[in-house]
Amino acid sequence: MLAFTIRRLLVSIPILILSTFLVFLLVAWGADPLGDFKAKNPPPSAAEVAAREKALGLNHGLLVQYWNWVKNLVIHGSFGPSVQGSAFDINAELSRRVWVTFRLVICAIVIALILAVIVGVITAMKQYSITDYVATLIGFFFLSLPVFWFAILLKIWATDINNSLGTDIKTLGPPGGQWGGFGSWFGFLLLPTITLALSSYATWARFQRASMLDVLNSDYMRLARAKGLSPRRVMVRHGLRTALIPMTTQVTLDVAAIMGGTVITERIFQWQGLGTMFINAIQTQDTNTVLAWLLISATLVIVFNLIADLLYAVLDPRIRLA
Amino acid sequence: MADNLPERDVNDEPVEPEVPPGGRGAEFLGVQGQQPGLMIDAVTPGGEDILQGGTEPPDREFAVEARNQWQLVFRRFRQHKLAVASLVVLFLVILFATVGPVVWKYGPNDFTNDFSVGPSLSHPFGTDSNGADHMAQVMAGTQLSLKIAFTVAIAGTFFGSIYGAVSGFYRGITDTLMMRLVDLVLTIPALAVGALLGKKFGNNWALLAIVLAGLLWTGSARVVRGQVLSVREKEYIEAARALGATDRRIIFRHIIPNVAGPIIVLFTLLVATAVLTETALSYLGFGVQFPDISLGSLVTAGETAATGGRGWLFYFPGLFIILIALTVNFIGDGLRDALDPTQTKARA
Numbered sequence: 001m002l003a004f005t006i007r008r009l010l011v012s013i014p015i016l017i018l019s020t021f022l023v024f025l026l027v028a029w030g031a032d033p034l035g036d037f038k039a040k041n042p043p044p045s046a047a048e049v050a051a052r053e054k055a056l057g058l059n060h061g062l063l064v065q066y067w068n069w070v071k072n073l074v075i076h077g078s079f080g081p082s083v084q085g086s087a088f089d090i091n092a093e094l095s096r097r098v099w100v101t102f103r104l105v106i107c108a109i110v111i112a113l114i115l116a117v118i119v120g121v122i123t124a125m126k127q128y129s130i131t132d133y134v135a136t137l138i139g140f141f142f143l144s145l146p147v148f149w150f151a152i153l154l155k156i157w158a159t160d161i162n163n164s165l166g167t168d169i170k171t172l173g174p175p176g177g178q179w180g181g182f183g184s185w186f187g188f189l190l191l192p193t194i195t196l197a198l199s200s201y202a203t204w205a206r207f208q209r210a211s212m213l214d215v216l217n218s219d220y221m222r223l224a225r226a227k228g229l230s231p232r233r234v235m236v237r238h239g240l241r242t243a244l245i246p247m248t249t250q251v252t253l254d255v256a257a258i259m260g261g262t263v264i265t266e267r268i269f270q271w272q273g274l275g276t277m278f279i280n281a282i283q284t285q286d287t288n289t290v291l292a293w294l295l296i297s298a299t300l301v302i303v304f305n306l307i308a309d310l311l312y313a314v315l316d317p318r319i320r321l322a
Numbered sequence: 323m324a325d326n327l328p329e330r331d332v333n334d335e336p337v338e339p340e341v342p343p344g345g346r347g348a349e350f351l352g353v354q355g356q357q358p359g360l361m362i363d364a365v366t367p368g369g370e371d372i373l374q375g376g377t378e379p380p381d382r383e384f385a386v387e388a389r390n391q392w393q394l395v396f397r398r399f400r401q402h403k404l405a406v407a408s409l410v411v412l413f414l415v416i417l418f419a420t421v422g423p424v425v426w427k428y429g430p431n432d433f434t435n436d437f438s439v440g441p442s443l444s445h446p447f448g449t450d451s452n453g454a455d456h457m458a459q460v461m462a463g464t465q466l467s468l469k470i471a472f473t474v475a476i477a478g479t480f481f482g483s484i485y486g487a488v489s490g491f492y493r494g495i496t497d498t499l500m501m502r503l504v505d506l507v508l509t510i511p512a513l514a515v516g517a518l519l520g521k522k523f524g525n526n527w528a529l530l531a532i533v534l535a536g537l538l539w540t541g542s543a544r545v546v547r548g549q550v551l552s553v554r555e556k557e558y559i560e561a562a563r564a565l566g567a568t569d570r571r572i573i574f575r576h577i578i579p580n581v582a583g584p585i586i587v588l589f590t591l592l593v594a595t596a597v598l599t600e601t602a603l604s605y606l607g608f609g610v611q612f613p614d615i616s617l618g619s620l621v622t623a624g625e626t627a628a629t630g631g632r633g634w635l636f637y638f639p640g641l642f643i644i645l646i647a648l649t650v651n652f653i654g655d656g657l658r659d660a661l662d663p664t665q666t667k668a669r670a
Contacts, residue, residue, distance in 0.1 A: 019509045030519045144647035146598055148605045149640035152625055260513030264602055282521055290518060298509040
């Protein structure tokens with residue numbers, strides 16, 4: 001198991017490196033940090049543009065730029081200068097915002113996962129019942145729901161409810177300190193988490209249902225029942241435990257999508273997290289910030305993949321030998 | 323403990339063990355042995371089509387010629403009432419978006435003297451603060467969003483399927499390298515890179531569609547690869563090879579037609595994903611750019627209007643996004659069951 005862990009860890013490193021390279025190419029191709037500056041009227045002189053390019057290191061070739069970026073990142077731990085003014089320190093901003101976003105992501109994953117497992121198992125056990133049918137329809141609906149639209153809808157409803165109760169806006173009210181009031185903390189988290197969790201929930205619940213159905217129809221379940229185990233023990237020990245295994249893969253596959261979802265959710269609920277930072281960075285064509293965001297996101301995905309693979313090896317006896 | 327999984331599960335699925343059971347998208351398809359997702363059976367209980375198909379044993383159904391097979395598919399699809407209803411609704415939405423602008427008296431940029439009026443007979447979806455007819459705007463938005471979504475789905479499924487087919491067919495080092503590239507693309511959130519590139523290419527809808535297809539093809543590649551890995555071991559492939567068929571011929575004449583079912587389903591799912599992604603990007607301002615109208619950019623405009631009591635500017639574009647995504651998803655669900663005969667049979 002230790003050897004497997006180490007080997008799997010080592011495989012992740014080249015993937016991360018390649019991922020950073022791909023991301024770097026995409027950003028270099030997709031964004032021009034000096035676009036706004038060049039479009040100024042009157043146009044800046046060639047010397048001014050060259051000076052800016054030199055300051056940002058854009059005067060080198062693409063590979064050299066990548067090398068410098070990686071070197072700067074590894075040796076100094078710095079994501080480089082930002083075009084959003086010298087007061088905008090990317091590293092400081094990141095460390096201030098990263099927890100805000102991760103809190104959202106983790107809460108959403110946990111909530112979506114718990115809901116999905118419960119609904120998936122129930123619908124599988126009551127296959128073709130009215131419960132199953134209704135849950136399936138609801139799942140389809142969430143799957144087809146534009147998240148940004150639904151988030152705005154939730155916001156409108158929430159404000160209406162607060163207004164009709166004659167209270168101040170509760171979910172957007174002043175915070176009682178980050179850790180001070182759990183109530184306000186929860187209030188802040190509630191709607192964004194629901195928004196972010198819903199679309200993943202729909203996919204996961206269907207996946208859990210399918211995987212549970214597969215297990216329910218398998219021979220060892222029949223054996224477990226035949227040898228006289230209690231239905232509960234059959235379901236939980238033999239059924240659910242096995243049916244949860246494929247979920248690990250599914251959840252990790254969706255981490256990237258959830259990170260993408262935070263961009264929308266944070267924007268709508270005015271969260272000062274990484275997502276908002278990312279949107280601002282694209283608007284100002286701040287390539288170094290965009291790169292930083294994509295790097296964090298890719299790292300998160302790779303780490304989740306690693307965890308899933310290890311979990312899989314622990315949970316699934318067929319994989320252990322591999 | 324009886325926790326050891328029966329060998330049958332492994333044999334059912336001749337995919338290499340390190341492949342996670344079910345790639346992205348596979349959960350909708352139930353294409354792999356691990357997950358018989360029988361959603362449709364809630365509507366049409368399994369076995370019904372066998373009854374309607376006559377007294378022939380099910381095995382004989384696959385021995386009939388290709389034309390009849392498609393008839394069979396059509397018959398199975400017809401039994402999925404929700405899918406048929408969705409097909410009708412989607413057709414109406416497409417009519418609304420294509421014929422609508424030709425017939426309707428207002429264009430999206432025509433200004434009337436009715437400023438910010440609610441839905442009425444003369445303006446079924448109301449007007450915005452400039453007096454523009456909102457139904458004309460929604461028509462234009464639906465048209466562009468549909469156009470982008472179908473382009474993304476066609477390009478993405480086409481590329482992804484060929485990629486997956488080649489990868490699964492050659493296996494070995496080719497497969498490993500190609501699938502590592504897919505893993506690599508999957509580490510990057512499509513929405514984020516879409517926003518970055520959409521900002522640059524959003525003023526041209528075709529380029530935006532190609533960019534989105536370039537981000538969303540991986541699902542097809544993974545599923546088709548899994549299918550091909552299983553199909554390539556079949557006897558008819560061996561027979562074709564024994565007759566001297568080239569790799570190219572085997573892939574295009576024998577393998578792709580035999581994985582056509584999942585590919586068609588993937589296509590419909592990609593339409594839904596593409597609509598949701600494009601409208602989200604356009605909402606953020608990184609997708610379709612002014613003066614083009616997308617359902618997403620209409621939501622942006624309607625967002626502030628809704629809090630000001632002019633909800634119609636917000637609800638109608640959202641409703642149409644849901645209509646498109648929901649109907650397409652239902653159609654895909656119906657097609658999946660219609661195209662995969664093994665799905666309707668209950669497992670022993």
